[in-house]
Amino acid sequence: EEPFLSAEELVIDMPALFRTQRTGRLLTTLACAFAAASVPVFPAQGAVAPAGDPPAGRAAAAPLPGGLGPCVPGTCPPGPYPPVTNGTIRYRDNAINIFAGGDFLVRGSAAEAEGRVVVLGDFDQNKKAGVSAVYNIGEAGVGSRVAPPVGSDWLTTGGDVTVAEGQRLLAEQGVVRHAGTASGTILARDTPRDPDAAAPYTALRGQLSAASQCYAHGENGTRTPTGTAVHAGGETLFTGDGTSALQVFNVDFDLAGASGGQEGVRFANIPDGATVLVNVLGTRRVINTYSGGIDDATDPLNALRERLLWNFPDATDLELKGTGQFQGSMLIGQDDSDTTVSLPGINGRFFTAGSLTHTSAASGGGGQEFHNYPFVGDLPECGTGPTQTGTVEVTKKDAEDGTVLPGAVFELWHETNGVPGVQTSGDNPDDQIGPPCTTDARGECRRPVPLGTYYWVETKAPDGYDLPSPGVFGPLVVTAANAREDVEVTAENVKTPVVDPVGALHVIKTDRTNGRRLAGAVFELWRETNGRAGLQTTGADPDTRRGQGCATDGRGRCDFPGLPLGTYYLKETAVPDGYRRPSPAVTGPYRLTEDNADKGVTVRLSNKRGDPHKGGKG
Known part of the structure; x- marks a missing residue:
């Protein structure tokens, strides 16, 4: 029988679909929706992965959480996505290509973000004077040319959409849905204000953070690599073991030259169809590279694109720059992170639990773009369901008047040694979770965590305030019953008495x-x-x-x-x-x-x- 709807005619309203389902059931819902229309759900991973099927005899693992990664029809390409081109739009992908758990800032002379964009905070466009006044969302002039379905949500925000005077945000065949206000010139089919615009996606922030930690650190410390990463000779060379279906590399240095300049990125001994997971460790990291190109036929890095994930589990300050069309998807796990992208191209999904700034190099040049390419790799199994992780939060306030205070520094500790209270030293201390966190303008530090008992330990008070003694706040107990809500505590500080000199x-x-x-x-x-x-x-x-x-x-x-x-x-x-x-x-x-x-x-x-x-x- 002929299907009720053809693949070309079927457009799923993803926000509406998310609103009807609990996080983690998206794939099941999509399967039902497409089965009813007699249209296949996602193509088998081998069918859409340019690198081929996983190596024979190797068990497939898990995808990214929340149904993220593969193409969501629309009309997905039947095989590999087209290379970077300005050709005719033939395919439509309703998956999220860019997710920011914080804010998304457009600065400098950045040009385009291809694919669907979801931002839990604000979207703010304020490019520098004298450059193109346009920023494209959803559809790019040059890219994979796989755009979101016509009339679907191309940009969703949990906050405001602000476009500077004299500039234009173009989502001409899509919808810009926002929970806050919208100001400036926004060219779209519709710009509805929806207080619940971002509600379907809020759980993704914690799921991505937990997955990022799991991919890098697992349950027993840093995940065991299967290959080596050597920084020498003007490049970082990743050498795999030649057999594993999941190639794991751990990098604890910047991918940049000795003086901070550009360097190459090269992979060797990677079996066909393997997933490549690169865990870039450290709280401050830079990638400065010329690697990756527009021509898929000549650049070897491009062949890994749809099965390559760059994971930054601990970075709170990340800069991606250089002259390359960088390949692979990005996952930044810290929700207090700031990532600055000035590379000419990012070719892959881009998921950050924190904030993102899309800009251009200070030395000049423009036209920086995100391109829409899926991630279809097989990753380690991680417990990222809604009842398996939660969020702990501390809010710093003035003890006298309740004013929120930025600038306090906290460590987060997980109760693991069976001794009541927190132990941060000695022969058997509890476990510290991630790097220290500095309270933001709202006076807050937030962290996604597995179920368990946690303590915030204040190590530095805001300027002008005394460090409390003891500076321990908790216990905060995250359970299956409260994992959907932030488990919160307020930490108050007393002003340091002013003593005249x-x-x-x-x-x-x-x-x-x-x-x-x-x-x-x-x-x-x-x-x-x-x-x-x-x-x-x-x-x-x-x-x-x-x-x-x-x-x-x-x-x-x-x-x-x-x-x-x-x-x-x-x-x-x-x-x-x-x-x-x-x-x-x-x-x-x-x-x-x-x-x-x-x-x-x-x-x-x-x-x-x-x-x-x-x-x-x-």
């Missing part, structure tokens, strides 16, 4: 003739307080005397510590035996300021010898 005045008394230090000189200290020049010690409004008198010791020294900043005078009231009283007996003014408060002000005063029979008092 103080200084000191140091007096050194010497013999005027030979410089010998003299004991027994007595001084009064007066502070300028009445606003009149000079020292007034009597009358209706005198200056203020500070403390008792001070006599020079055997080193000829007399100190007045702990003085507020200000102007002071010294009055000598007694001289060493055998010396004359100076005239005048008042010296100053001496000024204590913020600049000299640490060291104080040192005053050197001398006396002449007098008639010894007068005891130095004449």
Whole structure:
């Protein structure tokens, strides 16, 4: 029988479909939808993978979570996606090609994001002056030319869509659906405001984060590699074992030249059809490369594209730059991460739990593009279902007025040693989860985690606040019952008391003739307080005397510590035996300021010898 709908005619409303299903049941729902239309669901992975079927005798593992990765009809290509071209659009892919759990910023002279784009935060376009004012979403002038279905959601945001004055966001045959506001010039079939626009996709953020950790670290530390990654000779060479269906590489360095410049990326001894998983470890990473090209026939990196995943489980600061048409899909797992992309092309799915900035190199050049290519590889099995992971969150606030505070640094610890409370040191500590987190402008740190018990440990307070003692917040218990909700705790800080700076005045008394230090000189200290020049010690409004008198010791020294900043005078009231009283007996003014408060002000005063029979008092 003829199908009720042809593959060319069938367009699935993915947001509506997501809204009717629990996360993790998407593939089942799609299968039912397409079976009803007598249209195949996803082609078998071997049918769409340009690298061929997995090696014989090797068990397939798992795809990316949430149904992400393969083409979703639309009208999917029957085999490999077309190479980068400007040809006619013949195929439609309703899968998410770019996902950002934070914000998506368009800067510099970036040009296009091909395929469906989902952003849980804001989409903000503000390109630099003097470049093309256009940014394309969904359909690219040059790319795989596999666009989302006409009339489907091409851009979805959980926040605002903002396009700078004089610029244009083009999604001309698609829908821009947003939960917040929309401002600026947006050319689309429709721009509906939908408060629940991003709701179908919020679980993906935690699932991707958990999967990223699993792919890199598994359950027992860093995942065992099957090959080596060697950084030498102007390239990073990845050498596989030649047999494994899943080729795993762990990289703990930047893919860049010794001086930070561009270098090549090359793979060797990878069996046909194998999935390649590259775990790039570390919190700050750079890829600066010329590798990858437009011509699939001549560039060997391109052949791995649809089974190559670059995984950044720990990176909070990631930069992808150079001159290459980089190949493979990207997964950035930290939800407080910031990724900056200025490569001319990213050819593969791009999934980040954090924020993304699409821009151009500071040195010039433009036209940076994301191209729509699927990921169909077989990855390690990971528990990423909605009841198997949750999110723990800490919010930092001022203890007095409740103001949220950015800039606090927390470590997250998982209760693993069976001892109540958190142990961060010793022979059997609990496990630290990921790198430290710094609270953002909302005062928040959030982390996706498996089920279990967790503690936030504050290691640095915001500027102007005291570090609490103890700085431990928890336990936060993530269970199957609450895994769909953030498990939260508030951490309050008290402001550091403001202490006015103080200084000191140091007096050194010497013999005027030979410089010998003299004991027994007595001084009064007066502070300028009445606003009149000079020292007034009597009358209706005198200056203020500070403390008792001070006599020079055997080193000829007399100190007045702990003085507020200000102007002071010294009055000598007694001289060493055998010396004359100076005239005048008042010296100053001496000024204590913020600049000299640490060291104080040192005053050197001398006396002449007098008639010894007068005891130095004449």
